[in-house]
Structure formats: structure tokens, C-alpha cells
Amino acid sequence: MNIVEMKNITKQFGDLTANDNVDFELRKGEIHALLGENGAGKTTLMRILYGLYQQTSGDILINGKKIVINSPKDAIANGIGMVTQHFALVPPMTVAENVILGYNDRFVIDRASIEKKVGEAAEQFGLDINPKSLVRHLSVGQRQRVEILKALFRNARVLILDEPTAVLIPQEVDVLFETLTRLCKEDLSVIFISHKLDEVTKITNRVTVLRDGKSFGTVNTADVTQNQLAAMMVGREAFGVKREVNTSSDDILLEIKNLSALDNQGLDCLKNINLTIHAGEILGIAGVGGNGQSELAETLCGVRPVSSGEIILDGVNLIGKNPAEFTKAGMGRVPEDRHEGVVGDLSVYENLALEYLDEYSNNGILDRKAIRKNAEDLIKQFQIKAKPNDMIRTLSGGNMQKVLLARVLSREPKVVIAPQPTRGLDVGATDYVREQLIKQSKRGAGVIMISEDLDEILSVSDRIAVIYEGEIVGILPAHEATPERLGLLMSGAVKEN
Amino acid sequence: MAMTKKKLRLVKTDTPPFWVKPAIPVLALIGTFIITSGLILLSNANPFETYYYFLFAPLGSRVSTLEILVKATPLILTGVAVTFAFATGYYNIGAEGQLYAGAIAAAGLGVALHGVPAIIAIPVMILGGFIAGMAWALIPALLKIKLAVDEVVTTLLMNSIMAYIVSALLNGPWRDPASGWPQSPEISPTAMFFKIVPRSRLNFGFVIAIAAILILWIIMTRTSFGLKMRAVGLGKPAAKFAGISVNKTILIAALVSGGVAGVAGVAEVAGIQFHLIGELSPGYGYTGVIIATLGSLNAFGVGLAAIFFGLVDAGAQTVSRALGVPVYLGEITQATMLLVALGMLLLQRYKIRRM
Known part of the structure; x- marks a missing residue:
């Protein structure tokens, strides 16, 4: 019936x-x-x-x-x-x-x-x-x-x-x-x-x-x-992108030393975090939501001030610099909340230029030709289904994420920070995003991928760090990680360091 | 059984037909006419005749046509001022006070510049008015970016403070010694804005207003600062994420907004009144908010809205003389027009479907 x-x-x-x-x-x-x-x-x-x-x-x-x-x-x-x-x-x-x-x-x-x-x-x-x-x-x-x-x-x-x-x-x-x-x-x-x-x-x-x-x-x-x-x-059999070769080298690209920060309520949310990222490496950061992941990404982007510690990118300490200087130094940042990363009522081409306005202007006057050309190139290169003039808010979540990836990755940053990069995306778009991150590591960039999705962490990372209540409670190579072992670390039941 | 009859419904659409936008002013005018007719009838006048005086009589003679532009001048400037702030998401309701700050500077400088040639006196007055307007806008702007104090409240309260300062000046040190009236001494003839059309009140202030529209348009659409302003106004978190200094952008926009409002005060003192008087502005600063909104924060939209308001203003005086209706009908018409037009702007995103 x-x-x-x-x-x-x-x-x-x-x-x-x-x-x-x-x-x-x-x-x-x-x-x-x-x-x-x-x-x-x-x-x-x-x-x-x-x-x-x-x-x-x-x-x-x-x-x-x-x-x-x-x-x-x-x-x-x-x-x-x-x-x-x-x-x-x-x-x-x-x-x-x-x-x-x-x-x-x-x-x-x-x-x-x-x-x-x-x-x-x-x-x-x-x-x-x-x-x-x-x-x-x-x-x-x-x-x-x-x-x-x-x-x-x-x-x-x-x-x-x-x-x-x-x-x-x-x-x-x-x-x-x-x-x-x-x-x-x-x-x-x-x-x-x-x-x-x-x-x-x-x-x-x-x-x-x-x-x-x-x-x-x-x-x-x-x-x-x-x-x-x-x-x-x-409409195709492909499902899930996997990291096939580990392209990590021994060169340390980014060092995070004794990093601590406060959350919006003024409480400790990051406690003495030590991490290193090598060139060509994907470091996955696993954890149950709300254990300091967002704050970690924000401090690494320069949006949230640190209370102590150092962030050393390629030998340069970035502490005290503003977000624009972080970008300039080679920190590529994909925003965690897509809608907070784009201005919905501005066009695709304006959003693509937003982070690099100094480059696209002479004495304060915008070089609109160059901005449009940039947008047309990136739309082609990143297969964004949109026209340069479209308002960002009319795009689907997947295409919005492609715009944000294009904005960051086209600059070939030394380190890519991707918090929850596939949250809310469908299978096709998720594969696309993971492929792009792997491509970055092949180019020699260091990638920090923060994710609550264990499958994602396990299939894409070279090394996995687990965050619990603002502390890194364990770092292990991906081939040694199992869901059970990560689960124990994520629940705070054990610490491995 | 939940069988219901087909009803007319509003359905959202992203693509309004091309004719909708140009039709809005016309439809808004018709709507305003219908709504205000009742009031006009109550004051024993014929609505059609009244609207004839509002909209067409001012265009009937050279002098009255130019008078529309005279009335539009301060409205363009306050409209531009408010647009600067609103486009950046800073709700400056203080253009009225900033206008008077500029007017005080113009009245003071205008007297002090006796004997100085116009080529120096006029730019000095404009600059002085701009700085005075900026200074008056500085306190609320700092409170906003340092302590997150709501600017709507502070800029509004600053207007009241300014009204008392003006009153204190005019009844105290600046009271005209010749007449004893509460008005400042007349400014130097060289500081007075020259007429751009002989035998009318249309003066250099209108040129400044047009320049302000062009500058606003260039900044908003052609400069990186304009894009930063729009990004901050439309999406603060994204702007911050993209490395734009949100507070700096807001501060600059707020100060420029105050400065332009200050120039509106200069234009009234140096172009029309030649004194500082308490009734210098019948609320130009507040009308600027209406004009910026009606003009959809677009430079040319602001210009058109201001000229339309100038028309109704000029018409309201004719109609009150000709038909004996209260001059306030003009203000009521303007306010109704705003509400109707805003409603239309919202409704253009919908279509009517029967289902």
C-alpha cells in the first residue's frame, strides 16, 4: 500500500x-x-x-x-x-x-x-x-x-x-x-x-x-x-579520491611552536600546539567538531591573535602580522565557512580579486580588464560553472568552493590550510576538492587539512594529528592509523605524546 | 479533504522582466498619488490640480526650473554623503549635524576671509567645511570601530548636540550685531559662491554637487577602495578573511561621508544664505538617507532621486501658494513616495501566479 x-x-x-x-x-x-x-x-x-x-x-x-x-x-x-x-x-x-x-x-x-x-x-x-x-x-x-x-x-x-x-x-x-x-x-x-x-x-x-x-x-x-x-x-563509478604516492620531502616548510590562543569567550582554546609540515606533505588534523579546529585554522590565517608561540613559514615568523601579510608570505587559506569567505552580493570576478586588490590596481584605480581576464582564466582552469558577472550567491555550494579554491590555489601558496574543505559538498565536488589538495602537495606545497570526516582524513593524509580540547593528543603516519585508534584519540581516552 | 481553490500567490523570481525597473518610478508615482489623494481632498483641494503643481508647474518657467536644481543641491550632497557610509555598512544618520558643522566652518571662514580673493577663499571654505564635517563624524566612527557602539544611535544624538551648538553660537557670540537677529554676520562677498546662471539662485554649489556624484561613481565602481567598501558593506567576514582592514575601511568611509555632508553646509551658507542661521537645513541630512535609499546606493540614482525631491519641494511651495494647502503636503508626498518605492523594489523580485 x-x-x-x-x-x-x-x-x-x-x-x-x-x-x-x-x-x-x-x-x-x-x-x-x-x-x-x-x-x-x-x-x-x-x-x-x-x-x-x-x-x-x-x-x-x-x-x-x-x-x-x-x-x-x-x-x-x-x-x-x-x-x-x-x-x-x-x-x-x-x-x-x-x-x-x-x-x-x-x-x-x-x-x-x-x-x-x-x-x-x-x-x-x-x-x-x-x-x-x-x-x-x-x-x-x-x-x-x-x-x-x-x-x-x-x-x-x-x-x-x-x-x-x-x-x-x-x-x-x-x-x-x-x-x-x-x-x-x-x-x-x-x-x-x-x-x-x-x-x-x-x-x-x-x-x-x-x-x-x-x-x-x-x-x-x-x-x-x-x-x-x-x-x-x-553518473560515473568513480567514488572517493585516494592519496596514492606520498610526496613528502624532509624539508620543513611550516613550524608551529608552542602555539596557544584564546577563544571568543577568552578561554584557552589552543594549548601549546607543536606541529611541523614538510614540503609536499598532507597533514590531516582529525577531531570531533569544536575541539579548537576552527580557532587553529584562524590563527594560522592570521585572523585570530595568538597568546603565545610561533608560526614560522619558510624561516619567517608570522606572529603579529595581519591576514594580508600571511597571504603574502605564502599562506594559502581556504575559509571554513564558504559563505563567510565570499561576498554573496558581489560578482564572481570581484570575489576572485578580493584578496589581491593591490595587485589589480594602479594608484587605487582598479584594472578591470586584468580582473576580468583573471576570472575568465580561473573559471576555465578550475571548471567553475559560472560567468564572471554572476553574483556569487546564485552559485551552488560546490561552485562556490571552486571559486574559493581558485582564488587561493592559483597563487601557488607554500602552505594550504583547508579547514573542513568538503563539508556539505556532494560526491562529485568532494572528489574534485580532494584532487586539488593532492595536486597541491605534488607541486611541493604543504597542506593542512582539518576535517571531521575520518574517511577523508584516512584517504587523503600522509600524517595525521588528532586534536582534543585544543591539544594535539597524537601524531601518527597515515599507514599506521586505523579508525579505531583515531577514535580513541579523538575521544580523549588516550594520549600518544 | 484539503482541496482548496486556486489562489493568487506571490512567487519569488530571480529574473524580473526587463521592463520592471524603468516602470518602478512610474508605478511608485501612481501609487503615491492614490495614497495621498485622500489627504489632499481633506484640505479641500483637487488632487489632480495639486499634482499638476507638484510635478509640472515648477517646470513651467525658467526661474522655477532652475529653482529645482537649487533645492536639489544640498540633497545631492547629503545623499552622496549617506551613500558613502551606507555602502560600507556604516549607518550614518548624522548627516544633518555634519552639515551644520560644515556650515559653521563656512560662516566662520567666510567672515575671516574678508578681502581674500575668491580663488583662494572658496576652496578654503570648501576644505574647511569638509574637515569640520569629518571632525563631527569622527567621534561616532571611533566609538563604532573601537567599542562597537551602534552608530545609528550616536550619529543621531550628535545631531541634537549640534543643534544646540548652533543655537548657542547664534544667540551668543555670533548674533548679528547689525540686526540683533540670531544669525551670524554676513560672509565676505568674495567668499560667496558665484551664480552659474544669471538672475537665478543657481550657484557654484550645484557644480560641486555634480562633481560629488561623479567622484562617488568613480570611487565605487573604478577604484580598489570602492570595491573594499562594497565588500565590507555586503560581507564583513569575507572582507576580513580576504585581508581587507574592515575597521580602516569603515573609518575612512565614515569620515568621507561626514566631510561631504559638511560641504552641503558650505554650499547652503556660501551659495544661498550668506549667514549661518538656525533654519539653514529643513532636515537635508535626514532626507539624504531617503535619497540614498531611493537611489539604491547608486551614484546616478542618488542624483535622480535628489532632483525629483527638489521638484516636489519646489512644487510644494507653489501649490501651497496657489491652492492654499499646507506646505507639509510636499513632505508627506516625499515620505509616501519612499515607502511606495521601497515596496516596489521589494516586489519586483516576485511575480503573481494563480495556483
């Missing part, structure tokens, strides 16, 4: 066809993955089902009956709930208040009775959450549980989860998966939007693959391998 059927759904935004004649069927009680690269049309399709968008053409059937969904209100009335990537919760309110918000039509709210009701519902659905807690005190995983509870409280029989694991730590992912499996036994149906193959194969019953807005068919998860799914998703 199909609880949801979407037939020949087409959605156009101006000239862009986000969904092209897509068919999608959801069975009662299954977990159904909607798999595809960024921009494949997964989220668009689900926003149509949830009433946030209206399809240009095509039909939606719930329990075999054709319906029109004009708004999320209609969707909720039809038993559809959605948990988006950005939670729609009011942080200063309690869990119970958030759950009943917009659902309780009484004028006076009886706090005790709603807390009791919400508490009972949480227990019934097996969602471990205290209805009296303030949402702002909750972790990301707990907030997600509140969102799920909110949907279930509104009698959702179909739950749409948009990339639910993107914000979670591994343990929270396990809890989420347990919850979903249990709820599905009670006939809830789940649509799981993702581009992570391991999760899809782990938890779902069936997979529908979208590519370029078109449906590439639905398969039983048990019948396919990850490589086959990847091929369906990107």
Missing part, C-alpha cells in the same frame, strides 16, 4: 527545471531514502510534498486519493510532517511550548496540562526528552528530537527528514536511527533525504535516486552496493 504517490512532478523556477517529471512512491512503514547530489532536486520535491512549493505540473496522492497541498497546513492535515535542516524552534521557550506552538488553539495555555500531554507523547513515541527543558539548553540532537516530536504530535504518518545527520555527532546518529527504526515498526513512514551513502545503506529499505532533477529509479537497498548507488547518483 502506497501512503504517498507523487506522479510526474515537474517544478520550474524561471528557466531552471528543478524537478523534471519525477515519480516517487512511499510505502507504509518503510524508510525510503531520497538520494542525490546537491542540487539534484531532492529538497525541492519534498518541499512540494510539504506545501512549501507548488508543483508546476503533476499529481500528489495520499492513500490513493488525489489532493492539492497549498501550504504546510494542508500537509499537516494530511498527516505529513517535515524536519528541515534548520530547525524551526523558539529557543527561549520550553519543549512543551514549542511542540504545541501553532497547534493549540486555546487562548489560555495551561502549562501543567500541556507539559503532561507532551510528556506522555514523548514517552509513547520513545523520544527521550523533558517537556520542561528550555530549547536553548538542548543539544542539536535533542532539538532534532523535539522537531520529530512536534511532527508526531500533529499526527504525522509520513515524516520527511532533510539531511538529518548533517548536524549530529556519531552517537546522536545512532540514537536517531534506532528511533526511526522503532517508529517504522509502528507504521510510520519516513522519507530520508541524504547524500551520504553509508547512512542510506545502513538504515533505509528502498532508495530513489535523483540526478539533475530527474528520477533514476527506485531500488531495494539490499539489492545494491554503495558503489552502484554512487554511480547512479553521479
Whole structure:
């Protein structure tokens, strides 16, 4: 029995066809993955089902009956709930208040009775959450549980989860998966939007693959391998870039000595860090998010002041210099948050020149010809899908990252600092970024790649340093590293130095 | 069953049709007309006749046409001043006070420069007004970059302080000894801006205003500093990451903004009034904010918006004389125009669909 059927759904935004004649069927009680690269049309399709968008053409059937969904209100009335990537919760309110918000039509709210009701519902659905807690005190995983509870409280029989694991730590992912499996036994149906193959194969019953807005068919998860799914998703078998030859030399390029720094609250976030990077080497820095990685990248870019220590690049101590001087000295910096690295409302060519304005101007007057020429060259060289005049904000995440890589790498910096370089990118773009980093090391640059993705660390690095609470707790050659050994270091359970 | 009827909806679009942009001023004018008609009727006048006086009567004679440009001069300068700051993400609401700072400098220098030839006196006054405006803008700018104090509040409060300083000067040391009026002594004839059209009030100040538009345009689109300003205004973290000194950029933009507003004060003293008076500016500094916004922070847009406001200003005086309606109708029209135009600018990103 199909609880949801979407037939020949087409959605156009101006000239862009986000969904092209897509068919999608959801069975009662299954977990159904909607798999595809960024921009494949997964989220668009689900926003149509949830009433946030209206399809240009095509039909939606719930329990075999054709319906029109004009708004999320209609969707909720039809038993559809959605948990988006950005939670729609009011942080200063309690869990119970958030759950009943917009659902309780009484004028006076009886706090005790709603807390009791919400508490009972949480227990019934097996969602471990205290209805009296303030949402702002909750972790990301707990907030997600509140969102799920909110949907279930509104009698959702179909739950749409948009990339639910993107914000979670591994343990929270396990809890989420347990919850979903249990709820599905009670006939809830789940649509799981993702581009992570391991999760899809782990938890779902069936997979529908979208590519370029078109449906590439639905398969039983048990019948396919990850490589086959990847091929369906990107249209080629290639999956995962691996470091094949170690190009490290013995020349020390960058030395970080006894580096300490404070975070924005004025607390110690980097404690006595010592690292060396050799020419041609990729040093991976592994760690659970929030252990000082961002601050480390910022100090190495000159954006965050250090409280003590030295950063010696090719014999020159960079301490006390400004970010522009760091760049000039040969430190190439890929920003951690793409959106903070580009100015969305400036064009591609302006963003590409932003770091080197002195070079592109004579007596303060911009050499617009040279800037445009530079942009055209880099667009070709780095295969950026954009025109020089396009506003950066209209680009996809992958292309935005290519612009940032182009800006940094075209200068052939001595050291490349890449914090979370593939976060939020699809398989194709991830491969592209890793290939570029490896290319830099072959050229003789030192690469510092900070990543929370262990697969990435293991497949790209020559040496791996693990950071825990602002300290480097271990440095080991990549061939000696295993996920288990790194996991122990990352959890702070052991120190190897 | 959740079957609902098809409704008209606003749908976001990234590519408005080509005719939308030029149509906005026209549509905004029609919208403003409809909204203000009620008020005009309340003051016992005919809306069509009133709008005729607003928009066309000032164009009827040579003198009144030139008067539009006279009125537009300070508005162009404050509009340019505000644009400098706003484009950099620094919300300078203090152009009014900075204008008076420039005016004080012009009135003081204008008297001190008695006997000095115009070729020296006029540049000295302009420079003096620019520096005075910069000086008045310095304190809020420093508070902003050193202590992150909200500039909207500080620049606004500085306007009130300046109003009292002007009042103290005019009722104290600068009170005109000849007439006893609260106005400063007349500036030297050589310091007065020359007329660029004989038998009108249109003077050298208008030339300065046009130059300001061109300089703003060149800086914003052709210089690396202009790109830095826009980068800081549109994305501070990215600008900082790219090695641009955010605070320095803001400081320079804030000071230039104050300086240009100061020159607006010079133009009023040296071109129109020849004295410092308390009513030198009927809120030109605040109108500059409206003009910069209406002009979408674009140099030529600012020029057009200022000239349009000059037209309505000139028209408001004619209409009040001819039809006996309050002169404030002009201000109401300008304010309504701003709201309608801003609404239109927002709505151009949407299209109407039935679904």
C-alpha cells in the first residue's frame, strides 16, 4: 500500500527545471531514502510534498486519493510532517511550548496540562526528552528530537527528514536511527533525504535516486552496493579520491611552536600546539567538531591573535602580522565557512580579486580588464560553472568552493590550510576538492587539512594529528592509523605524546 | 479533504522582466498619488490640480526650473554623503549635524576671509567645511570601530548636540550685531559662491554637487577602495578573511561621508544664505538617507532621486501658494513616495501566479 504517490512532478523556477517529471512512491512503514547530489532536486520535491512549493505540473496522492497541498497546513492535515535542516524552534521557550506552538488553539495555555500531554507523547513515541527543558539548553540532537516530536504530535504518518545527520555527532546518529527504526515498526513512514551513502545503506529499505532533477529509479537497498548507488547518483563509478604516492620531502616548510590562543569567550582554546609540515606533505588534523579546529585554522590565517608561540613559514615568523601579510608570505587559506569567505552580493570576478586588490590596481584605480581576464582564466582552469558577472550567491555550494579554491590555489601558496574543505559538498565536488589538495602537495606545497570526516582524513593524509580540547593528543603516519585508534584519540581516552 | 481553490500567490523570481525597473518610478508615482489623494481632498483641494503643481508647474518657467536644481543641491550632497557610509555598512544618520558643522566652518571662514580673493577663499571654505564635517563624524566612527557602539544611535544624538551648538553660537557670540537677529554676520562677498546662471539662485554649489556624484561613481565602481567598501558593506567576514582592514575601511568611509555632508553646509551658507542661521537645513541630512535609499546606493540614482525631491519641494511651495494647502503636503508626498518605492523594489523580485 502506497501512503504517498507523487506522479510526474515537474517544478520550474524561471528557466531552471528543478524537478523534471519525477515519480516517487512511499510505502507504509518503510524508510525510503531520497538520494542525490546537491542540487539534484531532492529538497525541492519534498518541499512540494510539504506545501512549501507548488508543483508546476503533476499529481500528489495520499492513500490513493488525489489532493492539492497549498501550504504546510494542508500537509499537516494530511498527516505529513517535515524536519528541515534548520530547525524551526523558539529557543527561549520550553519543549512543551514549542511542540504545541501553532497547534493549540486555546487562548489560555495551561502549562501543567500541556507539559503532561507532551510528556506522555514523548514517552509513547520513545523520544527521550523533558517537556520542561528550555530549547536553548538542548543539544542539536535533542532539538532534532523535539522537531520529530512536534511532527508526531500533529499526527504525522509520513515524516520527511532533510539531511538529518548533517548536524549530529556519531552517537546522536545512532540514537536517531534506532528511533526511526522503532517508529517504522509502528507504521510510520519516513522519507530520508541524504547524500551520504553509508547512512542510506545502513538504515533505509528502498532508495530513489535523483540526478539533475530527474528520477533514476527506485531500488531495494539490499539489492545494491554503495558503489552502484554512487554511480547512479553521479553518473560515473568513480567514488572517493585516494592519496596514492606520498610526496613528502624532509624539508620543513611550516613550524608551529608552542602555539596557544584564546577563544571568543577568552578561554584557552589552543594549548601549546607543536606541529611541523614538510614540503609536499598532507597533514590531516582529525577531531570531533569544536575541539579548537576552527580557532587553529584562524590563527594560522592570521585572523585570530595568538597568546603565545610561533608560526614560522619558510624561516619567517608570522606572529603579529595581519591576514594580508600571511597571504603574502605564502599562506594559502581556504575559509571554513564558504559563505563567510565570499561576498554573496558581489560578482564572481570581484570575489576572485578580493584578496589581491593591490595587485589589480594602479594608484587605487582598479584594472578591470586584468580582473576580468583573471576570472575568465580561473573559471576555465578550475571548471567553475559560472560567468564572471554572476553574483556569487546564485552559485551552488560546490561552485562556490571552486571559486574559493581558485582564488587561493592559483597563487601557488607554500602552505594550504583547508579547514573542513568538503563539508556539505556532494560526491562529485568532494572528489574534485580532494584532487586539488593532492595536486597541491605534488607541486611541493604543504597542506593542512582539518576535517571531521575520518574517511577523508584516512584517504587523503600522509600524517595525521588528532586534536582534543585544543591539544594535539597524537601524531601518527597515515599507514599506521586505523579508525579505531583515531577514535580513541579523538575521544580523549588516550594520549600518544 | 484539503482541496482548496486556486489562489493568487506571490512567487519569488530571480529574473524580473526587463521592463520592471524603468516602470518602478512610474508605478511608485501612481501609487503615491492614490495614497495621498485622500489627504489632499481633506484640505479641500483637487488632487489632480495639486499634482499638476507638484510635478509640472515648477517646470513651467525658467526661474522655477532652475529653482529645482537649487533645492536639489544640498540633497545631492547629503545623499552622496549617506551613500558613502551606507555602502560600507556604516549607518550614518548624522548627516544633518555634519552639515551644520560644515556650515559653521563656512560662516566662520567666510567672515575671516574678508578681502581674500575668491580663488583662494572658496576652496578654503570648501576644505574647511569638509574637515569640520569629518571632525563631527569622527567621534561616532571611533566609538563604532573601537567599542562597537551602534552608530545609528550616536550619529543621531550628535545631531541634537549640534543643534544646540548652533543655537548657542547664534544667540551668543555670533548674533548679528547689525540686526540683533540670531544669525551670524554676513560672509565676505568674495567668499560667496558665484551664480552659474544669471538672475537665478543657481550657484557654484550645484557644480560641486555634480562633481560629488561623479567622484562617488568613480570611487565605487573604478577604484580598489570602492570595491573594499562594497565588500565590507555586503560581507564583513569575507572582507576580513580576504585581508581587507574592515575597521580602516569603515573609518575612512565614515569620515568621507561626514566631510561631504559638511560641504552641503558650505554650499547652503556660501551659495544661498550668506549667514549661518538656525533654519539653514529643513532636515537635508535626514532626507539624504531617503535619497540614498531611493537611489539604491547608486551614484546616478542618488542624483535622480535628489532632483525629483527638489521638484516636489519646489512644487510644494507653489501649490501651497496657489491652492492654499499646507506646505507639509510636499513632505508627506516625499515620505509616501519612499515607502511606495521601497515596496516596489521589494516586489519586483516576485511575480503573481494563480495556483
